[in-house]
Amino acid sequence: MSQAQSAAAPRTAKAVLAVKNIEVIYDHVILVLKGVSLEVLEGGIVALLGANGAGKSTTLKAISNLIKSERGDVTKGSIEFRGERVDRLTPNDLVRRGCIQVMEGRHCFGHLTVEENLLTGSFTRTDGRTAVANDLEMVYGYFPRLKERRTSLAGYISGGEQQMTAIGRALMSAPSMMLLDEPSMGLAPQLVEEIFEIVKRLNTEQGLSVLLAEQNTNMALKYATYGYILENGRVVMDGEAKSLRENEDVREFYLGIGGGDRRSFRDVKSYKRRKRWLA
Amino acid sequence: MVVFGQFLEVLIGGLLAGVLYSLVALGFVLIFKASGVFNFAQGAMVLLAGLALVRSLDFMVARGVPVWAAIVLGLVFAGLIMAISAWLIERFVVGPLVNQDGLTLFMSTIGATFIIEGAAQLIFGSDVYPLRLFPTDAWFLFESAFPGGILVNKLDVWGGLIAGILVTGLAIFFQKTKTGRALRAVADDHAAAQSVGIPISWIWFVVWLVAGLVALVAATVWGTKLGVQFSITFLALKALPVLIIGGFTSVPGAIVGGLLIGAGEKLAEVYLGPFIGGGIEYWFAYVLALAVLLARPQGLFGERIIERI
16 A cells, blocks of 8 residues: 555655564564554655554654664564664664654653753764753754753753753754654644644754654644655555545544544444555 | 660671662662662672682682682673673563563562573582682671670771772762763663663673672672572562662662661560561561651662652
8 A cells, every 4th residue: 555655656765764564573472563664755744644553653652763672573574774674673772873752751861951862862872962961952953941950950840841952952963853642742732833843943954854653643744845654564545644634534533523424333333344445 | 885886886787787788779779779670689790790709719719710819800700690690681581671660670670580590500509608708707806895895896997997988889880970870871772762872781881790799799709698598699689678768769878778777676676576586687677668668769879750640
């Protein structure tokens, strides 16, 4: 289906990240991803949508190689970052190559100050102190609130500020690609919008490519250029964000709007049958 | 005046003895801070470092190497042994357990303890080996102020000095350097540290290496005091109340905890001993630790347990 989509909308930009038909198994028995393929083009914001347990986080962790310390394993398929196979690298190697994950649930270092948190992000950098100091100012430019709280312990700042710290910390590694896992989790709608705005600005101003796993479909499709919908470890639909937003099924099942003339429960079931064919 | 002189003597002796406890406790703090692991093997590491040092010293001195050169080479050799053991521990004990529960890691260090103790004695021998790196005679201070002066053991003064240097160095390392910051980050959240590209295995190697070197320093002082022998591993038990009082995550806490226990147990021995029977020294530290646990479970200087709602 993926090929059909790309044929319909021929893409000229190069793929930064190409995930090809990966299968992920946890603990040697639990099959979580059953052949997921996706692509992120240079300078794109790609949304990975789906319900709880669909496999969004697993996909991101498979790419960033964080999955190994959770006893997960990519057993089939390949992951390429800028044309290079990366599925056997360590997270450290991948960060050095410019691909970094912002984990779900923020994961700030609670006993470090905000500024120290940001600086830990520069661990892999080898381009000297001034470059790091410049990037620190750049991060403070995008997140002025963090500058105000720079000496506070990250464990004591608000959830929104923690999410900003987590994103800022990732930016400190000077990435060209960011895997952003559920940045809206537990945040007020206004803050979610603020954070998405900043991600969009980073995308346009810094040329940062973003792969975004998100449950907040509405918000994600507003900012993304392309989207994939995951269900039960499979990609069931993909397309330009605009076309997804207008898609009848997406509107009904993920955005909770539309589907006006479809009232009967039987029609919903027929949708599900149809979907099985697609997958 | 005699009474006050005696009090001062006991206090100073106690404080300095306490510093020596701190030296052992420091190794625990380092590993706990950076990996959240309570390292049961710290006592065994002191034994290993001490044996490596004293046996290589004896070996070289017996073959006519000048003493100063032997000491330098011996320290380097022991340092190397600690580096190798740090690498082995990272590779085979804690490395495969990244992201596991603290208790799991703790259990694995118990296993490491037996292996280190066994291997150390197998390789280097299991006798009591005397070590003479520091003078062990006594000074008499303030002889004009107090009759007979105050007796202070030179070894204890050396121990205090070394601990001071060590703590300053470690504080700078943890607070000011990139690796130190990464160590604290790893302690807070393994997974997040990994996600920003901090190589956990390298960090843990560094931590165990530093703890091993601290064990070496502790071994030089304690080895001079007691001779290098198996019972040196029981120091780990003495370090436990120091940690509880000072807090598991605080380098200064390890020092203050050591001082409190050192001074407390000596004073209690001298002044309470006659009333409730001697031997207070042996249990005083544990009772003090129990009291601290009741009042302030994170210890005097421990990091507050951050719980956001």
